[in-house]
Amino acid sequence: MSTISTEEQTAMCESFARLLAEKSGEAQVRDAMETELGYDAALWTSMADMGLLGVLVDPAHGGIGGGAVLLEALLEEAGKHLLCSPFISTSVIAANLVAASDDDCLKEEILGAICTGEMIFAVAATGDKGLWTTEDIDLRAETVGDDWVVDGSASFVLHAKGAHQFLLLAQTTDGLRALVADAEQDGMALDPMQANDPALRLSRLQCSGVNARLLTGVDEADIDSALNLARIAQAAEHAGGVKRIFDITIEYLQTRHQFGRQIGSYQSLKHMAADMLVEVESAASAARHAARAWDAGADDTQTLVSLAAFAGADAYRDVTAQAIQLHGGIAYTWEHPAHLFWRRARTGLWLFGSSDQHRETYLASLENA
Template sequence: MATLSSEESAALRHSLDRLLADHGAEADVRRVMETPSGYDTNLWRRLAEMGVVGLIIDEDYGGSGAGPVELEMVMESAGGALLCGPLLASGVLAAELLRALGDDAARSRLLPGIAAGTTIATVAMTGDHGLWTADAVDVRAAKSGETWRLDSVGGFVLHGQNADVILVVANGPDGLGVFEIEPGAPGVDIKAMPTFDHTLRLARIEFNQAEARRLDAKVPVWDAVQRALDLALVALAGEQAGGARRCLSFTVDYARSRIQFGRAIGSFQAIKHMAADLLLESESATSAARHAADRLAQNASDAPAAISLAAFACADAFTTVTATSIQMHGGVAFTWIHPAHLYLRRARADAQLFGSPSAHRERYLQALGG
């Protein structure tokens, strides 16, 4: 994978931050989170034009040809702004799964649309338990004549209700396979899941003899899925680190300006010490996310450990920072109108997507030989 020069990276981040300030501010987030699709198609188009949607897609397919390091950086900005949209589903999970599988026809068919933002793709890989492991794949694939058909359930499918194409990881007669399916096809029933984080879109998809196209796999299928998951975890870690930093920033601003007992509440050690602890959390999350991105970009042997560490450290940091932020604000943050709960909701969602912090700690220990 090529990488952007540091000037290109800085320019991209600058443009993205401006775009998000103009079109992805809190009011925008609140507006789109109450719509069925949960994202702003106008902002999505601009993100695609900027090269963010196709960031990690090869230039041959219309992408930016960047890698995990740039993706992590972009996601820090996205997380800070609570960006709503199918970036993780389409531009990361689906795009990376297609890249990793190595089915050239599928790449040519799907990646240009994904990079342009005109095709929304997603991946169904876990059932109703939401474990994101090979064992937890629930969908079954069977071949009748020349036709593959899918049955059972894909749960927690990111932006499944918005997808134009769904890549389904399923158990076939000869092991795992990845199948391409059209959302409108007979036997495909997509239901939006009622998410606690209103900025998130998840769907539960029931397959009932749904006709599917099997993709070629030049590597063991779960290796490709794991590669996509690893990249998604790096992206998520960046989002969590960026979200934690932004939340801490507005919390500290409030502690400086809110006066009680004739002084700024941030002058009380009870508040100040909470803020200091949160800074350690949020800086550690940033370090972990960037390190994981770097190790994955290098395809280093310690990448699995670095990604697992980032996964649980960033999840715990984002959750801790956002939860503590509400306590530090006091009553004002117990109101719907205050943004703190939006960050807490996102943090609680991010902490479960692609595996729980406990699961990542377990994976970390195993990666270290324990």
């Protein structure tokens, strides 16, 4: 349980919002999209200086010991500004799984480096189908002497370019396990993959005799937990993004005039805006509720995470599409930001599991309750 006060959390979010307003505006996002890494390394360093990269890391390892509620609030700000970064792969998934290990030496080595921004993780957690389930993982790990060796392939690997370490989820004789592998070694081949979001760098990874270190003490339950935390983080990004594009659209409806009238005064457009607002509020409510349940260790956490995952993804998809329609022809131009939010929303429909998968999980959990 986080000991950070509500006032301290609010101050952190406000500071982060100011940082993003300064360094992750539309122009900077467009510049970052054109880079090889897909993000601004200087902004990543600034986030480390603020302690944000260690939001989930225990203070004993250089973090701030925050929980899901603080993570959710910070990621809403990130979503509003279309933050381009390997934050979820490094500071959420990798940090969570390394912290769950009983290898104190490994934790000492990695967690501090995550907090300072010196170690970036790529995450290989699904196969060619992109289902983000245990059955879809094609990497295999086995012991050769005293070492662990990984073979096979993974797709939709997050932020492999520029990563220092790979977090590999692999099948073993004891079930699904998590391993850490140095990015600078033979036996790893990367092929870039296309994504709707031009800021997201995805790769297909082929491993052949890759040496890796097992995260001892981490089992399939821990892996599921880390991926669910990533889903909360992404739902928060969706909530922030959908709120921002909604605000942009409302501002346009209030300032654009046609046939001598403010277009926002037309009743049909008011109805569309009202429906969009319901989606905006639903996405934020679901993400925040899931975060609170996570921190409280509630019995229905899985149910609420699934709800947040599909509610946020669907809301982002629908609101960005309606925003483009309400803006008219200008929203179809490269210069307008609407398509940037739409592209981010399209990616969110399948990253860490599809919206349909999460809906099915949610309904199944309700039936079994």
